[in-house]
Amino acid sequence: MDVRLENVTKRFGGRAAVDRLDLAIEAGEFIVLLGPSGCGKTTTLRMLAGLEDATEGNIFIGGERVNDKPTRHRDVAMVFQNYALYPHMTVAENIAYPLRVRRAARGDIEGRVRAVAGLLEIDGLLKRRPRELSGGERQRVALARAIIREPRVYLMDEPLSNLDARLRLQMRGELKRLQHELGTTTIYVTHDQAEAMTLAHRVALMRGGKLQQFDTPINIYNRPANRFVAEFVGSPSMNFIDGQLERESRTFISGGLALTIGESELEMLSAREQVTLGVRPEHVELSMSEREGWTTARVHVTEMMGNETLVFLRLGGERIVARAAGDFRADIDAPVWARFDTARAVFFDIDSGESILKSG
């Protein structure tokens, strides 16, 4: 079912938690609302569920305006961060609850509970109570309870954040697969950019109640709308360097750093003299020996991850992080030479932080 938010605002007291939000979500899409805590993503989800009223604007589910519809008639299912299982009921009763309150036939309920439990591999736990389950098992029960009645939309509020790292990764994959199989529109809230990138068809990045960018993960990563988006997505974060453009020499100058800029980039930057250059760590190439045209820097510290090495550099007054191969070794304070792939860099307006994008 398609979901649409039109100019939706939610104010608590005088503060706007969600500020004139527009989102058009297509049927079957997996959408992730991403942002730091307090950005309004959970409030947005709760407005969709009907747990909060929108102060202004319209919310549509399946083309129907649902602003005034009580939660129970919206036909959405929600998975809560702390699972919100019913502690006094068994797993089977928990999963059956949405059907029970809809007065489904008893035999029908039993069959569907078994089917859903089988799908999520919790059929062995049906007689237990939530307190006897591990975090991962509780998570599955919460999911089972959500999917048993085939709602129009799934709403998920950081459902993986209470799991340990290994389980989180596993459940992430399963969740993606499950959504693919069910094909139900899913709106998923998280502050974890890795979850957003891996799960979403499209990511809506929010900050301070305002939508920053609504696009595919790859576009969010490669063509961030502004400095905030660029900084929030990607780990380690993008490097930002403020500097001047010298048009005659086609260089970007900042402290001791001078980078040659391509013709098309320069054209795109038009008459600007000051810009912020953003470059991802993987677009900074390193060499232990001096090379023609490369910039000299010193190693501040290295972090060996096994598959890659993160190298933190001091370059003039700037701190730069570069992603090097797993076998890259350098001592602290050793001299290195760096090359910036300016063709893949992103430029930002130095005042507004908005990105200056190539057309097309």
Next chain:
Amino acid sequence: MTARAAKYALLILAVLVTVAPVYWMITISLKAEVDQFSSPPKWFAFAPTLAHYHDALFVRSFGRYLMTSAVAAVASTVCAMVAGTLAGYALARLRWPGRLDRRLSLWILSTRMFPPILSAIPFFVMMSDLGLRNSVLSLVVVYTGMNLPFVVWMMRGFFREIPREVEEAAMVDGDTRLGALWRVLLPMARPGLAATAIFCLIISWNEFLFALALTQTDASMTLPVGIAGRVTQYETKWGVMSAAGVIAMLPILIFALAVQRHLVRGLSLGAVKG
């Protein structure tokens, strides 16, 4: 070691102080009148008799008082629990403009801030006008009002302990607010319900002041009033009074033992986050 011994000594002393009058009452209820105040007192060795119990239940009207007390206590507890639980829920969960919920809660509590005797006379006049004097209904009404603030505050506290998400999950799952309250919240608050109910029951069961003011006839008297009535200007029937006291104690004791598990959890629920 000595600290431990001292701790136990203190505990034993506390138990003795608490239990001694009860023990004394039980023995008096079983002693023939000659043994009751013999000197030195007969702590253990006496010929037990059930004569006072027979006297209390079959000769005098204590059986009837017992029924009146039971009706007044149970009916008022049920009324106070139903109304107070709903009010406590509303104050804990619904959205109130301008923190009205806090003001209302305090206002509700304020009805317990003055000595109850202040309202005894107005109640007496009101009940007389309504023709409810000497009827158990008047006691049900008064006890309900008396217990209501207590129930509201207790249940408000218990509901606040329950994470909001659980209730929201129930509503997203398709339940109404009242359905969620009935199917999810109340079962979760069961220890709290049990603890609150037993307090109400004890308070109503033992209430003396209003019962004395509002009921004078044998047919409408409660146990405490009936027992006190055995102290007259000419004699004090210690045996019968003690027997009646034991009888009065039993139902509450049995109920408390039955719900003990809930009671202990209920009393500690406020302190420890579940």
